[in-house]
Amino acid sequence: MIAPLVLAAVALAAAASAQTDDAAPRASVPRREQFRVIYEWNVIDYEWASAEDREIYLNTSRYIPKNVLISGINFYGGNLFVTVPRMLEGVPATLATIPVQQSDTAPRLRPFPSWAANAVGDCAALQFVQNVEVDRNGTLWILDNGRVGTLTQNPDAKCPPSIVLIDLTTGKNEMERIPLPADVINPKTTYLNDLVVDNRHDDDYAYITDNSADDPGLIVFRRSDKKAWKIRDNSSMRSMPEATTFRINGTVLNLSVNIDGLALGPPMLTTNADIDRTLYYSPLASYHLYAVNTSVLRNESLARAGQNALRSYVRDLGTKASQTDGMKMDAAGVLFYGLIGNSTIAEWNSTTDFRTGQRTIARDPTYIQWVDRFTFDDRGNVYVVINRLYKLITNKVSLDEVNYRILKSHTGSKSYVWAEEPAGARPVPGSAVAHAASWSLLLLACARVLA
Ligand SMILES: *[C@@H]1O[C@H](CO)[C@@H](O)[C@H](O)[C@H]1NC(C)=O
Ligand SMILES: *[C@@H]1O[C@H](CO)[C@@H](O)[C@H](O)[C@H]1NC(C)=O
Ligand SMILES: *[C@@H]1O[C@H](CO)[C@@H](O)[C@H](O)[C@H]1NC(C)=O
Ligand SMILES: *[C@@H]1O[C@H](CO)[C@@H](O)[C@H](O)[C@H]1NC(C)=O
Numbered sequence: 398m399i400a401p402l403v404l405a406a407v408a409l410a411a412a413a414s415a416q417t418d419d420a421a422p423r424a425s426v427p428r429r430e431q432f433r434v435i436y437e438w439n440v441i442d443y444e445w446a447s448a449e450d451r452e453i454y455l456n457t458s459r460y461i462p463k464n465v466l467i468s469g470i471n472f473y474g475g476n477l478f479v480t481v482p483r484m485l486e487g488v489p490a491t492l493a494t495i496p497v498q499q500s501d502t503a504p505r506l507r508p509f510p511s512w513a514a515n516a517v518g519d520c521a522a523l524q525f526v527q528n529v530e531v532d533r534n535g536t537l538w539i540l541d542n543g544r545v546g547t548l549t550q551n552p553d554a555k556c557p558p559s560i561v562l563i564d565l566t567t568g569k570n571e572m573e574r575i576p577l578p579a580d581v582i583n584p585k586t587t588y589l590n591d592l593v594v595d596n597r598h599d600d601d602y603a604y605i606t607d608n609s610a611d612d613p614g615l616i617v618f619r620r621s622d623k624k625a626w627k628i629r630d631n632s633s634m635r636s637m638p639e640a641t642t643f644r645i646n647g648t649v650l651n652l653s654v655n656i657d658g659l660a661l662g663p664p665m666l667t668t669n670a671d672i673d674r675t676l677y678y679s680p681l682a683s684y685h686l687y688a689v690n691t692s693v694l695r696n697e698s699l700a701r702a703g704q705n706a707l708r709s710y711v712r713d714l715g716t717k718a719s720q721t722d723g724m725k726m727d728a729a730g731v732l733f734y735g736l737i738g739n740s741t742i743a744e745w746n747s748t749t750d751f752r753t754g755q756r757t758i759a760r761d762p763t764y765i766q767w768v769d770r771f772t773f774d775d776r777g778n779v780y781v782v783i784n785r786l787y788k789l790i791t792n793k794v795s796l797d798e799v800n801y802r803i804l805k806s807h808t809g810s811k812s813y814v815w816a817e818e819p820a821g822a823r824p825v826p827g828s829a830v831a832h833a834a835s836w837s838l839l840l841l842a843c844a845r846v847l848a
């Protein structure tokens with residue numbers, strides 16, 4: 398069942414770029430290669446143990462093809478990792494891989510780490526994965542929300558919301574499951590949506606968006622002691638009434654979805670010679686992009702200081718032409734993001750003013766229907782998942798049409814996790830010094846691989 402490959406020349410819409418462009422002198426934009434469709438699916442299928450297995454899953458409604466939507470994407474060692482959130486019933490595996498190099502244009506998903514590790518109701522297995530990240534040490538960070546059927550009448554909190562870590566460098570794919578405590582994250586209402594990982598000299602941190610309808614916030618997770626805390630800010634993390642209406646190729650729907658996509662800027666030197674980074678985020682139903690220093694988020698006492706404690710640290714960078722789901726920053730601080738109502742992929746160099754620095758890099762009403770997530774590989778390519786999420790939400794998925802695509806473009810960039818630290822940072826005191834030394838060896842090794 399090899400579908401003909403459609404090489405969509407997605408327009409480089411220089412003439413039709415975002416309205417903000419007109420007001421500002423046009424900065425020199427590096428010429429981007431056009432996005433090409435590398436995979437497209439009417440329906441997502443898996444690599445089954447046997448044809449009989451597939452039939453059993455179909456017969457027992459554990460595989461309902463029209464309910465299987467790809468959402469998140471990441472890259473490691475020649476594979477793309479794709480996530481399949483269990484928003485509806487009939488999703489047999491929630492995390493899977495596809496080899497980057499292959500001839501099939503609608504490849505089957507291989508459950509990762511295994512079929513068994515994707516069993517619904519088994520709390521040693523993955524339940525509901527919306528996004529994953531691979532850090533610079535080859536560790537896969539998996540957000541497992543634990544609750545399945547989020548778009549059904551009866552969402553079911555099967556297992557505690559957890560962070561699951563897999564060291565991909567060993568090839569053993571052993572899962573370390575770290576449940577998040579119920580007093581920090583309510584398992585009945587939380588929605589662990591997306592994450593970025595910050596490999597610091599003193600520790601590894603994950604910043605996670607919880608787009609819970611009841612209690613949205615940013616969860617900070619520290620790896621060394623597995624501690625997590627949640628920071629809330631109503632004014633920047635909740636949906637905004639003026640942005641709850643989505644228009645995609647004639648479909649109109651209302652979604653008041655809270656804080657969703659996020660991105661991490663390159664390390665910067667503070668006046669105290671510490672390393673800090675900027676975290677960028679936006680609610681799905683919002684036109685605004687917000688920024689906050691991660692040093693502020695890492696301060697645990699801020700989480701206890703109540704609702705308005707974060708407000709003075711949050712910067713509103715300005716507005717976008719439409720709503721954004723996923724976003725991703727490269728190592729040079731260039732943000733890639735979608736503009737849902739404009740069928741557009743856009744970029745912004747974060748050293749420039751957001752209000753005038755946004756650029757359209759691709760626009761196409763046929764091929765770009767709901768930009769979900771981005772990833773970079775190790776060869777300067779960016780990949781993006783387009784998934785027509787609005788069709789799933791409105792129960793209008795038709796298996797006679799292409800529903801899911803992965804587009805690719807060569808940008809010469811790599812993920813924010815590889816961003817270099819500026820010189821002059823204070824050495825990390827105590828035991829962490831040894832840590833820092835092995836770190837620079839690792840950097841050298843990686844520099845060679847990437848050269
Ligand atoms: C699946 O259902 C069909 C129709 O009811 C039946 O013929 C078939 O034997 C079933 N397959 C399996 C593996 O149970
Ligand atoms: C990288 O992972 C290895 C294996 O888990 C671990 O021993 C090492 O400490 C990690 N290094 C960093 C910098 O996190
Ligand atoms: C969306 O919300 C707007 C404003 O509240 C309302 O006028 C409109 O009818 C709603 N549309 C749909 C499709 O629900
Ligand atoms: C964020 O960090 C940068 C670099 O240290 C600093 O210049 C800036 O004032 C900080 N912003 C806020 C709002 O704290």
Ligand SMILES: *[C@@H]1O[C@H](CO)[C@@H](O)[C@H](O)[C@H]1NC(C)=O
Binds near residue numbers: 696697698702706
């Ligand atoms: C952490 O946050 C608390 C509460 O807002 C504040 O009093 C304290 O000064 C902050 N600590 C640092 C190191 O910024």
Ligand SMILES: *[C@@H]1O[C@H](CO)[C@@H](O)[C@H](O)[C@H]1NC(C)=O
Binds near residue numbers: 631705
């Ligand atoms: C934040 O918003 C929620 C929902 O609108 C409301 O219940 C809560 O009181 C708000 N908190 C603050 C501090 O404004």
Ligand SMILES: *[C@@H]1O[C@H](CO)[C@@H](O)[C@H](O)[C@H]1NC(C)=O
Binds near residue numbers: 644737739
């Ligand atoms: C982008 O889409 C929004 C609707 O989401 C629309 O109001 C706006 O005019 C569009 N902007 C451009 C530049 O096409």
Ligand SMILES: *[C@@H]1O[C@H](CO)[C@@H](O)[C@H](O)[C@H]1NC(C)=O
Binds near residue numbers: 729731746749
């Ligand atoms: C971002 O903008 C700055 C200032 O204009 C420029 O020096 C830098 O080269 C740009 N970065 C990229 C990756 O285009």
Ligand SMILES: *[C@@H]1O[C@H](CO)[C@@H](O)[C@H](O)[C@H]1NC(C)=O
Binds near residue numbers: 762763764
């Ligand atoms: C966009 O909408 C039109 C009109 O409903 C429809 O004919 C067309 O197939 C749609 N395009 C896509 C790519 O869904």
